[in-house]
Amino acid sequence: MTGGAQFTQTDAGARYEVFHTDCPARDVVDHVTSRWGVWVLISLRGNALRFYELRESIRGVSEKMLAQTLRALVQDGLVWREVEPTTPPQVTYGLTEFGRDIGEPLTELFDRITRRLPPRSAE
Structure with a gap:
């Protein structure tokens, strides 16, 4: 098959077979659409946040899951990470252009x- 929904053209002309289980693009999609990945990207859309600010903005996420999600999104090139050498270290995250x-x-x-959605009823 030479086209269709399962192929994405890249700048270099290489093709990704996104329905194939070992496609690197599929990993990025999995990270973005993970339970917490979507919320991280939406939370960072306005400005960069420190780790605990990000955790406070995403209610229900544990430190462990937020750290794992951020690690994956940084590896994928979606999020940047900056560490200030203080005690304790202050870590700030923001969105890359991607x-x-x-x-x-x-x-x-x-x-x-x-x-x-219909308006929420006052509780």
Whole structure:
């Protein structure tokens, strides 16, 4: 097959077979769409945050899961990480250009969802 939904053209002309289990693009999609990956990208869309600020902005995520998610997104090139050599170290995270590019449609998706949901009842 030479085209269709399962192939993405890259700048170098190489093709990724995204439905193949060992495709590197599939790993990035898995990290972005993981339970916490989406929330990290959306939380960082406005500005860079320190680890604990990010954890506070994403309710329900454990330190362990946030650290694992951030590690994967940094490896994928979606998030940058900066460590300030203080005691304790202050670690700040933000979106790379690639991360902003991926995060934009996610933000639009959530905006569309929240516009379509019925108003919440006061509890």
